[in-house]
Amino acid sequence: MDGGDHLIPGVLYRRDPVGPAVPLVVDSPHNGTAWPADFDHRVTEAELMTSVDAYVDELFGHAPRVGGTLIAALFPRAYIDPNRAEDDLDETLIDGAWPHPLNPSSKTAFGMGVVRRLILKGRPLYDGPLPAADILWRLEQYHRPYHAALAAALDRARTAHGAVFHINAHSMKPVGNAMNEDAGVARPDFVLSDREGATCETAYLDHAVELLRDLGYVVSVNDPYKGAEIVRRYGDPDTGRHSLQIEINRKLYLDGETFQKTDGFDTLKLNLDAFLAELAGWVQARG
Numbered sequence: 001m002d003g004g005d006h007l008i009p010g011v012l013y014r015r016d017p018v019g020p021a022v023p024l025v026v027d028s029p030h031n032g033t034a035w036p037a038d039f040d041h042r043v044t045e046a047e048l049m050t051s052v053d054a055y056v057d058e059l060f061g062h063a064p065r066v067g068g069t070l071i072a073a074l075f076p077r078a079y080i081d082p083n084r085a086e087d088d089l090d091e092t093l094i095d096g097a098w099p100h101p102l103n104p105s106s107k108t109a110f111g112m113g114v115v116r117r118l119i120l121k122g123r124p125l126y127d128g129p130l131p132a133a134d135i136l137w138r139l140e141q142y143h144r145p146y147h148a149a150l151a152a153a154l155d156r157a158r159t160a161h162g163a164v165f166h167i168n169a170h171s172m173k174p175v176g177n178a179m180n181e182d183a184g185v186a187r188p189d190f191v192l193s194d195r196e197g198a199t200c201e202t203a204y205l206d207h208a209v210e211l212l213r214d215l216g217y218v219v220s221v222n223d224p225y226k227g228a229e230i231v232r233r234y235g236d237p238d239t240g241r242h243s244l245q246i247e248i249n250r251k252l253y254l255d256g257e258t259f260q261k262t263d264g265f266d267t268l269k270l271n272l273d274a275f276l277a278e279l280a281g282w283v284q285a286r287g
């Protein structure tokens, strides 16, 4: 029976371990499709869906059954993106005085900062800048609660076990588009990223790569993704915090036109169930 599940409506849910806990935490920040009432955008729902990592929480839904914790966002990342720092914000999007320093990254330059300027290349999300108070609301009501829940789950596991192993889970389009740094390039089945060794110990990354390759997948490491804000923020191997970003190729499970599951979904889910079970055993021995 599930114990201690937690829901913040429209923001996130957390599923706790079923049975004995292991120090494994999975988070899925981009699967949300609960469009907030004040999300006053000017693009189509199909365009919005291209930014959603659809069903990624469901794909990793086995985590609690192997003793892990699962956290998933319910809001869309096109509204506010937990995988960007709060200050990775485009000055031209803000109408009014902004009370904090800004530190826009290359993601903001591509229109994909903490608040997106573009949904696709040449397709602005909004008619004009957003009131500063609206952006602050999104940070306070969605971005910060997501990080608070994730930080608490990671801290709890680390306190109980001395270390924590985190999977930050995403999905990627089969081919990079004009918004991406790898435009036009076909992607492998999985991309695992640790910011070139900065966010987890090598043995954890290597084991995850080996498990996925044993399941028959083509896996690349730190290419084309190096790992973004969430693994950067939480990964600190020197203090027993091991964060690994995993990108799943949507061609394995999702129809890119209808955004419905394909026949491949069930096979992928079963393989990820096996992956999580194996990884939980390794983490338990290691933690």
Ligand SMILES: [Zn+2]
Pocket: 030, 053, 169, 170, 171
């Ligand atoms: Zn994502």
